[in-house]
Amino acid sequence: LAKTTQPISMDSYEGQEVNITCSHNNIATNDYITWYQQFPSQGPRFIIQGYKTKVTNEVASLFIPADRKSSTLSLPRVSLSDTAVYYCLVGDRASYGKLTFGQGTILTVHP
Amino acid sequence: NAGVTQTPKFQVLKTGQSMTLQCAQDMNHEYMSWYRQDPGMGLRLIHYSVGAGITDQGEVPNGYNVSRSTTEDFPLRLLSAAPSQTSVYFCASSRPNQETQYFGPGTRLLVL
Numbered sequence: 001l002a003k004t005t006q007p008i009s010m011d012s013y014e015g016q017e018v019n020i021t022c023s024h025n026n027i028a029t030n031d032y033i034t035w036y037q038q039f040p041s042q043g044p045r046f047i048i049q050g051y052k053t054k055v056t057n058e059v060a061s062l063f064i065p066a067d068r069k070s071s072t073l074s075l076p077r078v079s080l081s082d083t084a085v086y087y088c089l090v091g092d093r094a095s096y097g098k099l100t101f102g103q104g105t106i107l108t109v110h111p
Numbered sequence: 112n113a114g115v116t117q118t119p120k121f122q123v124l125k126t127g128q129s130m131t132l133q134c135a136q137d138m139n140h141e142y143m144s145w146y147r148q149d150p151g152m153g154l155r156l157i158h159y160s161v162g163a164g165i166t167d168q169g170e171v172p173n174g175y176n177v178s179r180s181t182t183e184d185f186p187l188r189l190l191s192a193a194p195s196q197t198s199v200y201f202c203a204s205s206r207p208n209q210e211t212q213y214f215g216p217g218t219r220l221l222v223l
Contacts, residue, residue: 043201043214093208100170101153
């Protein structure tokens with residue numbers, strides 16, 4: 001399974017766009033990139049998943065360059081309620097349910 | 112649908128006691144997993160199951176047992192609780208090749 005590296009913490013202010021980058025240099029051909037969000041005292045919640053190029057949903061965008069060795073989660077116009085831990089996971093879909101989450105990125109949004 | 116439910120929400124044990132953490136899902140998901148999360152850390156996989164009657168170890172299986180007799184339930188047993196097992200335990204479920212796992216609300220366990 002591909003190892004991921006992401007910043008331990010980030011700070012932002014309300015209304016700004018936040019970009020969190022994840023490195024996954026040994027990503028395999030069948031691997032997808034998935035991001036989860038976790039609030040205190042809750043289980044993680046799926047945000048977005050992608051394989052290549054760009055994926056967008058109502059919550060976030062995921063940018064994946066051609067070499068797929070990194071990915072960037074983009075949160076538009078964050079609010080205080082976006083303060084959470086964000087996890088980047090890489091693996092093939094058959095391995096989902098068997099993945100260990102890393103430390104994640106603690107995003108703190110300030111007023 | 113209730114989704115993934117876990118009981119109890121909070122439990123205090125003494126060292127050496129045993130207990131079972133319950134997890135149930137009503138989405139007919141084949142995959143179920145147990146994770147533990149220590150303060151300031153990510154989630155570590157304890158055990159997982161890809162279907163009824165099939166279980167396998169994750170990253171940190173020692174001190175825990177699981178069984179999967181039905182699709183809906185995936186209990187986690189602590190055989191002899193130790194203070195190192197103080198943690199928050201999350202159960203999750205998903206379908207094969209599904210893009211997301213669904214997580215329960217967690218069980219906070221304190222071992223004295």
